[in-house]
Amino acid sequence: MTRSGSILLDRFHHPAQVVVAGFGLAVAVGTLLLSLPIATTTGESAPFLTALFTVTSAVCVTGLLLVDTSAHWSVFGEVVIALLMQVGGLGVMTLGTVFTLLVSKRLGVRARMLAQMETKTLSLADVRRIVARVVVFSLVCEAVAAVVLTARFAAGYGEPIGRAVYLGVFHSVSAFNNGGFALWSDSLMRFVGDPWICLTIAVAVIVGGLGFPVVFELMRSWRRPRRWSILTRITLATTVGLLIFGTVAFIAAEWSNPRTLGPLDDAGKWLAAFFTAVMPRSGGFNTLDLAHLYPSSWLVTDLLMFVGGGSAGTAGGIKVTTFGLFAFIVWAELRGEPRVNIGHRRLPEGAQRQVVAVMALGAGIVVVSTYLLLVITPHSLDQVLFEVISAFGTVGISTGITAELGTAGHVMMVVLMFIGRIGPLTLGSALALKERSRRYELPEERVIIG
Amino acid sequence: MTRSGSILLDRFHHPAQVVVAGFGLAVAVGTLLLSLPIATTTGESAPFLTALFTVTSAVCVTGLLLVDTSAHWSVFGEVVIALLMQVGGLGVMTLGTVFTLLVSKRLGVRARMLAQMETKTLSLADVRRIVARVVVFSLVCEAVAAVVLTARFAAGYGEPIGRAVYLGVFHSVSAFNNGGFALWSDSLMRFVGDPWICLTIAVAVIVGGLGFPVVFELMRSWRRPRRWSILTRITLATTVGLLIFGTVAFIAAEWSNPRTLGPLDDAGKWLAAFFTAVMPRSGGFNTLDLAHLYPSSWLVTDLLMFVGGGSAGTAGGIKVTTFGLFAFIVWAELRGEPRVNIGHRRLPEGAQRQVVAVMALGAGIVVVSTYLLLVITPHSLDQVLFEVISAFGTVGISTGITAELGTAGHVMMVVLMFIGRIGPLTLGSALALKERSRRYELPEERVIIG
Ligand SMILES: [K+]
Ligand SMILES: [K+]
Numbered sequence: 001m002t003r004s005g006s007i008l009l010d011r012f013h014h015p016a017q018v019v020v021a022g023f024g025l026a027v028a029v030g031t032l033l034l035s036l037p038i039a040t041t042t043g044e045s046a047p048f049l050t051a052l053f054t055v056t057s058a059v060c061v062t063g064l065l066l067v068d069t070s071a072h073w074s075v076f077g078e079v080v081i082a083l084l085m086q087v088g089g090l091g092v093m094t095l096g097t098v099f100t101l102l103v104s105k106r107l108g109v110r111a112r113m114l115a116q117m118e119t120k121t122l123s124l125a126d127v128r129r130i131v132a133r134v135v136v137f138s139l140v141c142e143a144v145a146a147v148v149l150t151a152r153f154a155a156g157y158g159e160p161i162g163r164a165v166y167l168g169v170f171h172s173v174s175a176f177n178n179g180g181f182a183l184w185s186d187s188l189m190r191f192v193g194d195p196w197i198c199l200t201i202a203v204a205v206i207v208g209g210l211g212f213p214v215v216f217e218l219m220r221s222w223r224r225p226r227r228w229s230i231l232t233r234i235t236l237a238t239t240v241g242l243l244i245f246g247t248v249a250f251i252a253a254e255w256s257n258p259r260t261l262g263p264l265d266d267a268g269k270w271l272a273a274f275f276t277a278v279m280p281r282s283g284g285f286n287t288l289d290l291a292h293l294y295p296s297s298w299l300v301t302d303l304l305m306f307v308g309g310g311s312a313g314t315a316g317g318i319k320v321t322t323f324g325l326f327a328f329i330v331w332a333e334l335r336g337e338p339r340v341n342i343g344h345r346r347l348p349e350g351a352q353r354q355v356v357a358v359m360a361l362g363a364g365i366v367v368v369s370t371y372l373l374l375v376i377t378p379h380s381l382d383q384v385l386f387e388v389i390s391a392f393g394t395v396g397i398s399t400g401i402t403a404e405l406g407t408a409g410h411v412m413m414v415v416l417m418f419i420g421r422i423g424p425l426t427l428g429s430a431l432a433l434k435e436r437s438r439r440y441e442l443p444e445e446r447v448i449i450g
Numbered sequence: 451m452t453r454s455g456s457i458l459l460d461r462f463h464h465p466a467q468v469v470v471a472g473f474g475l476a477v478a479v480g481t482l483l484l485s486l487p488i489a490t491t492t493g494e495s496a497p498f499l500t501a502l503f504t505v506t507s508a509v510c511v512t513g514l515l516l517v518d519t520s521a522h523w524s525v526f527g528e529v530v531i532a533l534l535m536q537v538g539g540l541g542v543m544t545l546g547t548v549f550t551l552l553v554s555k556r557l558g559v560r561a562r563m564l565a566q567m568e569t570k571t572l573s574l575a576d577v578r579r580i581v582a583r584v585v586v587f588s589l590v591c592e593a594v595a596a597v598v599l600t601a602r603f604a605a606g607y608g609e610p611i612g613r614a615v616y617l618g619v620f621h622s623v624s625a626f627n628n629g630g631f632a633l634w635s636d637s638l639m640r641f642v643g644d645p646w647i648c649l650t651i652a653v654a655v656i657v658g659g660l661g662f663p664v665v666f667e668l669m670r671s672w673r674r675p676r677r678w679s680i681l682t683r684i685t686l687a688t689t690v691g692l693l694i695f696g697t698v699a700f701i702a703a704e705w706s707n708p709r710t711l712g713p714l715d716d717a718g719k720w721l722a723a724f725f726t727a728v729m730p731r732s733g734g735f736n737t738l739d740l741a742h743l744y745p746s747s748w749l750v751t752d753l754l755m756f757v758g759g760g761s762a763g764t765a766g767g768i769k770v771t772t773f774g775l776f777a778f779i780v781w782a783e784l785r786g787e788p789r790v791n792i793g794h795r796r797l798p799e800g801a802q803r804q805v806v807a808v809m810a811l812g813a814g815i816v817v818v819s820t821y822l823l824l825v826i827t828p829h830s831l832d833q834v835l836f837e838v839i840s841a842f843g844t845v846g847i848s849t850g851i852t853a854e855l856g857t858a859g860h861v862m863m864v865v866l867m868f869i870g871r872i873g874p875l876t877l878g879s880a881l882a883l884k885e886r887s888r889r890y891e892l893p894e895e896r897v898i899i900g
Contacts, residue, residue, distance in 0.1 A: 381830065
C-alpha cells in the first residue's frame with residue numbers, strides 16, 4: 001500500500017489505528033468517569049471490571065449489562081453512559097460513512113452524496129460536510145423520538161415533566177444509537193403492550209441502523225427508486241425481509257408460550273413479536289423475557305443478530321448488505337449464471353470476495369468465542385451462542401447469563417464487544433484503502449478521518 | 451443446458467435423477483428385506499419406520515441407530531445391513547469419481563486417471579474402468595482390514611474363528627465405507643485402549659474417506675509430490691490439519707474428564723482422542739461415551755463433522771476440499787491478493803463460487819433442520835445441532851438422543867440422512883454438466899453413470 005501525502009497516513013500507519021485509538025480512548029475516559037464515587041448510587045467506586053464492562057458496552061453501543069443501570073449508577077453515571085452511546089454511535093456512523101464513500105464509487109452513492117462528481121478522493125471539506133450531516137441527522141432523529149417518548153411518559157404514565165424529558169432523551173439516544181441501555185431493571189418489559197413507546201423505539205432503532213448513506217440517498221431521491229444504488233436496494237430489501245421473517249417466526253413459535261406471547265391479546269402478540277424481531281438488528285431492548293423464549297426462537301434471534309443492520313449506521317453484525325449480497329451470489333451460482341447481477345448492475349468479483357471474507361471472519365469469531373465461553377462457563381450452547389452473537393453483533397440482549405460468566409468470561413466479553421464494534425470498521429477501512437490503491441490514481445488531495 | 455446424445459441424458463432428464471433413483475431403490479429394497487420376520491432376532495417384523503430408518507442409515511453410510519444392531523437384527527438382518535453399506539459406499543465412490551473426472555480437467559487428476567489424455571469426455575469404457583478400479587480398491591482395502599481385525603478378535607479376545615471372521619468382515623466393511631454400524635451395543639467402547647482395533651478402524655475410515663481420485667493419484671505418483679493436483683494437495687493438507695486439530699482439542703479439553711479420557715493412561719488418552727478426532731470424518735464409531743463429552747468438545751466435533759472427508763470417497767460433509775479451498779479464498783482476500791493461487795496454479799473464479807455455494811447450502815440445511823428439530827423435540831441446541839450435523843454429514847455418532855426424537859423427528863432424520871448423502875452428489879453432477887456445457891465442445895461420445 002502506497003502512502004500518499006494525506007494527513008491521515010502521515011500521522012498513522014493505517015486508519016485502523018485511528019479507529020482502535022478512538023474507541024480505546026473513549027473506553028479509557030469513560031471507565032475513569034464511571035469509576036468515580038459520584039457515578040454510583042451508593043457513592044462507592046464501582047469495581048474496575050464493572051466500570052470497564054459497562055463503558056465498553058456503552059461505547060460499542062452494545063447494551064449487555066453486568067449491573068442494573070438505574071439501580072447501580074447515579075444520574076451522573078447515567079448521563080456518562082448516554083454520552084458514551086452518543087459518541088460511539090456518531091463515531092461509527094461517521095467513520096462508516098467515510099469508508100463507504102471511499103469504496104462506493106461503483107455503488108453509486110458517492111456521486112450523489114458529494115458535491116463534486118468528478119473528484120476521486122475525499123477532501124477535508126467533504127469529510128467535514130459528512131460529519132456535520134451525520135451530527136444534524138442524528139440530533140434531529142433523536143429529538144423527534146425524545147419528544148414522542150417524553151409526551152408518552154408524561155401523559156400516559158404520570159411522570160413529572162422533568163423526569164419524563166430525562167427518560168425521553170435517554171431512551172431516544174439509546175434507541176437511535178442502537179445502544180440498548182434502559183433505565184428500568186426489566187428493560188422495556190413494562191411497555192410490552194404500549195405501541196407509542198414500542199413503535200417509537202423500534203423506528204428509532206431501524207432508522208439509526210439503516211446506515212447514513214442509505215438514509216441520505218433516500219432523502220435525496222426517495223421518489224425515484226429506479227435510481228437507487230445497489231447499497232440502498234439491498235439494504236431495504238434485506239431489512240424488510242428479515243423483519244417480516246423474524247416477526248412471523250416469533251408469532252408462529254411463541255403464540256401460545258405462556259411465558260412470552262401467550263398472555264397478550266392478539267394485537268399485543270403482533271406488537272411484541274415485531275419489537276422482538278427489530279431488536280436483534282441491533283437495538284438490544286426487550287419487551288419479552290428472552291430467557292423464556294423457546295430454544296428455536298433463540299436460534300432465529302441468533303441469525304438475526306449475526307446479520308445485524310445496515311452499513312455505516314449505528315447497528316452491528318455482518319450487516320444486511322453483506323447477507324443480502326451473499327444470498328445473491330449463492331443464488332446466481334445455483335442458477336448457473338456466470339455473473340452476479342442485481343437490478344441492471346453487475347456485482348464485481350472483488351466485492352463478491354469481500355462479502356465472503358466478512359461472513360467467514362464473522363462466523364469464525366463467533367465460533368471461536370463460543371468455544372472459549374463453553375470452556376470457561378457451565379452454560380449450554382443455546383445460551384452461550386446467544387450471548388456471544390449478541391456481543392459480536394453489538395446487540396445487547398441476553399438470555400440472562402451475562403452476570404454469571406465469571407471474571408474470565410467478562411474480560412472475554414469486553415474484548416468481544418470491542419472486536420464486534422471495531423472489527424467491521426477496520427476491515428472497512430482496509431478495504432477502502434485497498435480499493436483506492438487498486439482502482440484509482442493515487443490522490444493528491446488530503447484524506448482525514450475523524 | 452444442452453443435452454448431447456448420451457445414454458444418460460436420453461434416459462433421464464438429469465444425472466441427479468439417477469442418483470436419487472439409485473439410492474431410493476436401494477432404500478426401498480433394503481426396507482423390504484429388513485421388514486421380513488427373519489431379519490429380527492425375535493422373528494417378528496420390525497416396524498416400518500425402524501426398518502426405513504436403519505436402511506437409510508446403512509445405504510447413506512450414516513450409522514445413526516434407532517435400535518441396537520446386534521440385539522434387534524438377526525444375522526440375516528446384519529448381512530443385509532453390511533451389503534447395503536457396501537452398495538452405498540461403492541455407489542458414492544463411483545458416482546463421485548465420475549463427476550470429479552468430468553470437472554477435474556483443470557485439477558489435473560483427470561489426465562492421470564484416464565488412459566487417453568486428449569479426450570474430453572468419459573467413454574463407456576472409461577466409466578467401466580473406473581467402476582472396476584473402485585470395486586477392486588474397495589475389496590482389497592476391506593480384505594486387509596478384515597484380516598487384521600479377524601486376527602485380533604480371534605487371538606486377543608478368544609472369539610471362535612468363524613465368529614471372528616464374521617466380526618472382522620462386518621466391521622471392515624462398516625469402517626471402509628464409513629458406515630458406522632457396529633455389532634456391540636456400545637459401538638467400540640470396549641476396545642478404547644486396543645490400538646490394533648482402533649488404528650485399523652481409523653485407517654480404514656481415513657482411506658475410505660480420502661476419495662478415490664486422491665488415492666489413485668497417490669498410488670500413481672506418491673514419489674513426486676510436486677506433480678500432485680490441487681485436489682490431492684488440498685485434501686491431504688486439510689485432512690492432516692483437521693486430524694491434528696481434533697486430536698489436540700480433545701486432549702486439551704477432555705484430559706481430566708472422569709467420564710471420557712480421565713480414567714485412561716496417557717497412551718490411551720492419545721489413542722482415544724485420535725480415534726474420536728477421526729470418526730467425525732465420517733466414520734461414526736465411538737470408543738468414548740460421546741454423551742459425556744463437554745459441550746465445547748461437542749462443538750469441535752460439530753465442526754469436524756460438517757467438514758467431513760474427501761471428495762468422491764465414502765465420507766460425507768461438505769468435504770475437506772471445499773473447506774480447504776474456502777480457507778484459501780478468505781486468506782487471499784484478507785491479504786488483498788487479486789487472485790487465489792494454490793501452489794503454482796490459480797483457482798478459477800467459477801470454482802470459488804462453487805465452494806461458497808456448497809458451504810452456504812450445507813450451512814443452510816443444517817440451520818433449518820436444527821430449527822425444525824428444536825421445535826419438535828425438547829432437546830437443547832447442543833444435542834440437536836450435533837444430531838443434525840451427524841445426519842447431514844453421514845457421520846452417525848450421537849449424544850444419545852436419536853431414539854428419543856419421536857416419529858416426526860425420525861422421519862425428518864431419514865430425509866436429512868438422504869439429503870446429506872445425495873445432496874453433494876447431485877450438486878456435483880449439476881456442476882459437472884454445467885462445466886461441460888460451458889467449457890467444452892459438446893461431446894459426441896456417450897456418457898453413462900452406474
Ligand atoms: K445494541
Ligand atoms: K458414517
